[in-house]
Amino acid sequence: MPVPYxxxxxxxFAYFAYVGALSPYFSLYLASLGLTAAQIGVLLSLGxxxxxxxxxxxxxxxxxxxxxxxxxxxxxxxxxACFAGFFFVxxxxxxxxxxLATGFFGSASMPLTESLTLSHLRGAIDRYGSIRLWxxxxxxxxxxxxxxxxxxxxxxxxLWIVLATxxxxxxxxxxxxxxxxxxxxxxxxxxxxxxxxxxxxxLGACFLMNLAHGPLYAFYSLYLVDHGYSKAEVGWMWSVGxxxxxxxxxxxxxxxxxxxxxxxxxxxxxxTAARFLMIGWGVDSAPILFAAQLLHALSFGAYHAAAxxxxxxWFQGAHQVRGQAIYLSVSFGAGGVLGSALSGMAWDSIxxxxxxxxxxxxxLTGFALLQWKLRPVQI
Numbered sequence: 001m002p003v004p005y006x007x008x009x010x011x012x013f014a015y016f017a018y019v020g021a022l023s024p025y026f027s028l029y030l031a032s033l034g035l036t037a038a039q040i041g042v043l044l045s046l047g048x049x050x051x052x053x054x055x056x057x058x059x060x061x062x063x064x065x066x067x068x069x070x071x072x073x074x075x076x077x078x079x080x081a082c083f084a085g086f087f088f089v090x091x092x093x094x095x096x097x098x099x100l101a102t103g104f105f106g107s108a109s110m111p112l113t114e115s116l117t118l119s120h121l122r123g124a125i126d127r128y129g130s131i132r133l134w135x136x137x138x139x140x141x142x143x144x145x146x147x148x149x150x151x152x153x154x155x156x157x158x159l160w161i162v163l164a165t166x167x168x169x170x171x172x173x174x175x176x177x178x179x180x181x182x183x184x185x186x187x188x189x190x191x192x193x194x195x196x197x198x199x200x201x202x203l204g205a206c207f208l209m210n211l212a213h214g215p216l217y218a219f220y221s222l223y224l225v226d227h228g229y230s231k232a233e234v235g236w237m238w239s240v241g242x243x244x245x246x247x248x249x250x251x252x253x254x255x256x257x258x259x260x261x262x263x264x265x266x267x268x269x270x271x272t273a274a275r276f277l278m279i280g281w282g283v284d285s286a287p288i289l290f291a292a293q294l295l296h297a298l299s300f301g302a303y304h305a306a307a308x309x310x311x312x313x314w315f316q317g318a319h320q321v322r323g324q325a326i327y328l329s330v331s332f333g334a335g336g337v338l339g340s341a342l343s344g345m346a347w348d349s350i351x352x353x354x355x356x357x358x359x360x361x362x363x364l365t366g367f368a369l370l371q372w373k374l375r376p377v378q379i
Contacts, residue, residue: 041344
């Protein structure tokens with residue numbers, strides 16, 4: 001069966017168009033409601049909290065039904081219905097409940113789609129980047145256009161834009177065909193795989209990587225607006241990073257043939273530390289911010305592609321969905337929720353520059369962990 005390249009690419013485009021509309025700007029919407037930085041940090045951490053719980057639940061459902069694409073469409077429909085509640089709710093606890101619900105349903109999309117894509121590729125992992133890059137294109141389109149829109153419209157108009165991307169994602173998910181998972185589970189149980197030093201080190205480092213990204217995803221847009229940048233300029237700064245990400249996705253097949261995944265990951269963690277120091281202390285310099293955003297190619301693009309490939313290498317057969325779910329739960333889930341919550345508490349107490357410096361330290365700790373346990377394995 002041929003790879004449904006364009007249908008998978010269309011879904012990535014639609015899903016990350018949703019991310020591009022929501023993630024950079026939702027903090028601005030919450031701030032417009034009069035919430036404090038600590039409250040915003042808590043609320044934005046809830047999506048990550050659901051990525052701790054949700055992927056494993058939806059992976060369990062997918063393993064038993066073998067209907068990954070239909071589950072993605074179903075959960076997007078329910079997530080969109082929950083998101084419509086933001087038109088009517090403005091209290092902290094009401095927003096808390098809605099973000100829990102949308103986060104739970106939204107947590108199904110990536111682990112199931114990643115495993116579905118890898119199943120369709122049937123081992124040709126180097127082709128993953130050419131499909132995933134369309135997600136980056138979708139992100140760029142919305143993050144740029146929404147920035148201009150919010151300069152001209154009230155920030156509450158963001159809700160309509162995000163709801164439209166939900167509908168697009170649902171329609172694209174319906175078009176994606178399911179694929180047979182990669183055979184029976186390997187004889188080695190999942191717990192034995194997780195106990196390998198190199199696997200535990202990678203998951204620990206991925207947790208630290210997403211912990212480090214907490215201030216970026218929660219407060220980067222607010223940070224720039226507070227320093228005099230327009231919302232359109234904020235959108236362009238996000239776009240620069242994702243354009244760099246697209247370039248690295250195109251280069252990943254060649255990079256994976258020439259360098260080990262271990263070497264790629266180490267470079268990514270070092271670049272992440274440098275990026276957050278540049279953002280924290282160089283916010284008043286547009287050229288420094290521009291250079292820092294170019295490092296998004298490594299701090300997310302190459303890092304995520306290499307991490308997905310490593311997890312796919314270790315979790316074989318029917319363990320594939322479970323492996324991707326564990327990776328997303330530990331990294332974007334546990335790391336994301338703690339990163340958002342801690343950055344919310346630190347933002348007003350130690351200040352933005354030192355908050356980003358703490359993020360850089362988390363990335364360096366991940367680098368040290370990989371150097372200690374993963375580099376000798378040379379995957």
